[in-house]
Amino acid sequence: MTLRLYDTRAQQLRDFVPLDPGNVTIYVCGATVQSGPHIGHVRAALSFDILRRWLSHRYDRVTFVRNVTDIDDKVLVNATDSEPWWALAYRMEQEFTAAYSAIGILPPTYEPRATASIPQMQELITTLIDRGHAYASPDGSGDVYFDVRSWSEYGALTHQSLDAMEAAADADPRGKRNPQDFALWKGAKPDEPADATWSSPWGDGRPGWHIECSAMAKRYLGSEFDIHGGGLDLRFPHHENELAQSTAAGEGFARYWVHNGLVTVDGQKMSKSLGNFTLAADILAKQDPLVVRYALAAAHYRSSLDLSASSYAEADAALQRISTFIARVHRSLPAVPDASRTGQLPTAFSAAMDDDLGVPQALAVLHETVRRGNAAMDAGGDAEAGVAFAEVDAMIRILGLDELASGDGDSGAEASALNALVQVMITQRAQARADKDWTSADRIRDAIAAAGIVLEDTSDGTHWSIDG
Structure with missing residues (x-):
């Protein structure tokens, strides 16, 4: 089987062929840490966590880089006299890390902060100026812009005509040749903190948003790498600008562009700027983290996801069906199979994951295997039940649902409450x-x-499981 991924630039599914099968390389745009994560941020991180896990299963090694944008206009705006920008950025970075860790998102191989790669950004800007694709503002402000009309391939990612694009709003338009030119370096301003500037050949200032990721991707993954990921909302202008400046500098850059769908509220994307977001911390305070992971993963990664209370209730019920089956195996089989040695992924599961990371279809295979395992146990087929258990164990580990493997049948507070009621x-x-x-x-x-609960009367008492 061949893994196929939807490539945004090609606008079609493509067979995934890594540069080096011994080391798949991924760069994902991480958080701009001006405030805490909303649930949409967590969904994005989870999408690429599952992709990473599948690639790790398919290939020898995966080098996964996810950056932290710790210097940006929004970070400076949200800073206060009592909490300077760098302290705010660090505190918010910890909040993102806590939310990711809570639902089992693996830490990246490298997680660079933008402020640690300023020399690499300046080097890239110098290359662009030398190649005729960037220019310093003639007014002496210290601003440096990418000249979009100097690069005929600008718009290649999102397939837009330059003349149809809106003016770039990421920097002061002073000194711009074209309205669409975007900032590579922002000259220092009197109203901004002095410690938010770095010296440069063009004057004191700080990097533009887009140049940060291009420089960090090259620093940690090289001039060309396999996959660049991020949310659909980053396609333009952020990823379009990354692609332009990196390729204009002579880099191969990303070979595949993969974007996850957004969490929506009444049809609009969840966004801090729109004020319609739900903080991840608030959700995790109410819901079991494993339930949150399942609810966020249940839709295809490229689709929009409108979350509601029923989303979490359905996820909890689904997890309960899996966990009660695992608990039943641990309780009833004479010898529980060592799934780490015997577990084989069902062909249908692998086929679903290879088809553009079809997690909904993979979950259907998982639940069908649970049903088959329960049916085998009902019929006294311990061997068949053991095979089903091993397959279930292998699948939940790929999906990051490892906590279910303990066999205690408890997937959270709601499961504990249900167990107490059923036991009464x-x-x-x-x-x-x-x-x-x-x-x-x-x-x-x-x-x-x-x-929907099945009772099983045994010599050591009555046990229950959810039918399904």
Whole structure:
């Protein structure tokens, strides 16, 4: 099977052929840390976490770089006298890391901060000036711009005509040759903190947003790498500008462009600028992190995702079906298979993941395997149940649902509450049977069954699982 990914630049699915099968390289645009993460940020990070996990399964090694933009207009605006920009950026970076870690997103191989690569940015800007694709503002302000009309391939990523593009709004237009020219270096301004500037050949100032990622990608992954990732909202102008400045400087840059869909609210993208966002911390305070991971992963990574209370309820129920099956195996099989040695991914699961990371279809295979395993146990087929268990274990590890593998049958606070209620009903049913009150025993059994719960009476007590 061949892994296929949707390449935004090609506007089609492409067979993924890495530069080096022994080391797949990925650069993903990380957070601009002016404030804490909303759930859309977490969804984006999760999309590439799952891609990384699948690539790690398919290839020997994955080098995964996700940057932190710790110097930016928005960071400076949100700073205060009591919390300077660099302190705010560090505190917010920790909030992003905490949210990512909570739902099991793996830490990147490298996570560079923009402020640590200023010399590399200046080197790239110098190359662009020398090649005739950038210019310093003639007014002596210290601004440096990329000359979009000097690069005939500008617009190649998003397939736009230059004349149809709006003016670049990322810097003061003073000294611009063309309205669409974007900032590579921003000259220092009197109202900005003195410690937010660096010396340069063009005067004191700080880097533009776009040049940061181009410089860091080259520094950590080389002149050409496999995959550049990010949210759909970054395609223009950010990724378009990255592609232009890097290729104009003579770099091969990214061979595949992969973008995740956005979390939406009433059809609009969730955005700090629109004020319609839900902070990740607020969601994680109410929902089990594993439930959040499942809910965010359940839709295809390129699709829009409109989250609601039912999204988390459905995710919790789905996780409960998996965890109760695993608990049942641990409880009932004479010898639980060592899934780390015996677990084979079902062909249908691998095919789904190879088809542009089809997680919804992969989850369908996972749940079908759970149903097959439960049916085998009902029929006394321990061997078949063991095979299903090993496959389930292999699949949940690929999807980052490893916590389910413990076999305790508990996927969070809601699962604990459900277990407590069912155990009370099991106790009441047992007492009714002991009293030979068969009417009451049957009524309790029927109420449990109506809720989609299956009871299993064994020599060591009655156990329950969710039907499915």
